[in-house]
Amino acid sequence: MFNYTFQWKQAMARLPQMLDGAIVTMQVAILSMVIGILLAIVLTMFRLSGIRILSAVAKAWVEIARNTPALFQIYMAHFGLGSFGLHLSPFLSILIGITFNNAGYLTENFRGALKAIPDTQTRAARSLGMGAAGAFRHVVLPQMLRISFLPMTNQMVWAILMTSLGVTVGMNTDLYGVTQDLNALTFRTFELFALAAVIFYVITKIVTLGARLIAARLFRY
């Protein structure tokens, strides 16, 4: 039953290539997260604006992002936009897909965070003479980002894991794509993917621990 010879050396020999892939994975994840947070802030402002069209856009975005698979969103970015003649590179497709997903989930997180900030603070800021925008930017926004720091960390981990879906639209430079190409070369499926799994695990651990350290430093008071 158990006559399989593990060839870890062959996998380890490809480690540098896979680490290069891991860097691309991190690039996608970080970019999608940064743009996602900015978009989520904009969507949150849409929601608060009271203008019906804008809040409907925000609502639709959140519901679509949360109620369809991430893979579907990536297909939509790649094949869906493609049918409008907008042919994106795999890197852009995966970036748009994950960013769309991130923005949707983060907007929902921000909504929860906003509930924790008392209304009276905004009113106090306004009565001190701040404009609506100033009150949002100086009083509400910093607290909102602070409260939703932990959910943002989770979303970052999700974004890293989601980059592995890029392979479905032909991305072969990220960690999963590189691993799959190497697998086609060597057929050491288990060894290569086990190594990729370890790299993913280490990356997510570094991100969560790093976030915890940053949180301890930022939120000392």
Next chain:
Amino acid sequence: MFDTALTAADFIFLAKGAGMTIVVTIISVIAGTVLGIVFGVIRYQLGAIWAAPLIFVLDIFRSIPLLIQLVLANAFMGTILRLNMSGFTVACIVLSMYTAAYCAEIVRGGIEAVPATTRRAARSLGMTWGQDMREIVLPLATRVALPSWIGLALGVMKDSALVYVVQVTELLRSTQILITRLQEPLLLLMICGAFYFVISFPLARFGGYLEKRWSND
């Protein structure tokens, strides 16, 4: 203006894919929840130090992409153990463990939300540990855990889109097969997305409603 090559047979093909998505989801969620409750209770009873191996294993399932878990499980069952399992079985096993890893955390959170004083009161009244768990903890923890559990079940349904990697033709995979043949990506993806949305949205709303209804404040 709007003509399509989509035939009734293609619709049946899509519906079969949708059926596969639902079957995989239901099996994995049921098995994963049972396992998750067991793991969650063990995790709670043992405490963080003695349950460290369990925490580590469950954490692995949450920190590695599902795609890699599926490929690894398939390679492990197929080429190392030579078990000759179908892709469907592998998909269900992996998704169940994946569900269990998340469910264990939800269960632990639910148990921890039950005030210790309530449980001590139950034990002082002469209830056994089992009775305390069944009659006191279960109803109270369910209120805390059910909304997140609904979210988890929906998450598993969405993540089941990845089982194509072990040759299971579920909804998104059958959509892609049709896209390759018909070259009408937008229409087909819309149908596929609408299907996921129609299942997920009402349940997600129901979860949100329960959360609001059952929260103490």
